[in-house]
């Protein structure tokens with residue numbers, strides 16, 4: 381009998397022993413029935429670490445939600461590097477221009493969005509007399525000189541972040557539609573025909589609220 385045959389036999393025998401041992405071990409884990417889970421290998425895979433709702437997040441530094449890293453592009457794909465501050469509103473007015481041409485289609489698209497998202501407060505003609513008035517403070521007129529003096533980028537900023545008590549409308553009006561709404565506002569303001577779509581930039585006074593404002597309307601008007 382050659383040494384190599386002997387080695388082969390030994391190897392085959394050890395393999396058979398290992399196979400039987402593993403089969404025995406693994407089948408014990410199959411002994412689960414009813415409430416008895418059987419014998420557990422790698423229990424970490426059966427017993428995951430439970431986290432309760434609202435429990436502090438052990439991964440983040442302050443135990444809260446993880447913030448997206450700086451420079452993250454929003455899911456809409458349109459970065460808007462302006463915060464909800466007066467300074468950034470002014471900066472948006474100086475830096476952004478309306479990329480949308482004032483074609484009848486684009487203005488009509490803006491009108492459609494305006495009527496869905498803005499009319500309820502600002503009214504059909506933008507005069508601050510929408511159907512919600514009485515339950516919500518009158519917004520400033522959008523066809524007054526103050527709003528006319530806002531550059532396009534600033535109006536885009538107002539829609540995105542809101543202004544004062546006006547809530548942000550970033551979720552209701554898509555970025556592209558915001559520019560269409562700006563076009564429609566310019567038409568309401570009578571600035572589209574004259575070609576003066578980019579109004580004077582600068583720092584307008586805070587918006588005046590119309591007569592029967594906040595205090596009465598918020599608490600009172602049912």
Ligand code: HEC
Nearest residue numbers: 497498501518519520526527538539543544545546549587
């Ligand atoms: C829930 C009511 C409400 C809705 C809806 C609303 N606004 Fe306003 N908006 C206001 C109020 C109130 C103000 C005045 C805010 C302030 O400065 O305190 C205002 C202010 C503004 C201003 C600034 C006017 C100025 O002279 O300072 C613009 C521009 C404007 N809104 C545009 C829009 C557009 C465009 C939409 C739709 C996408 C819209 N708003 C939807 C209530 C609303």
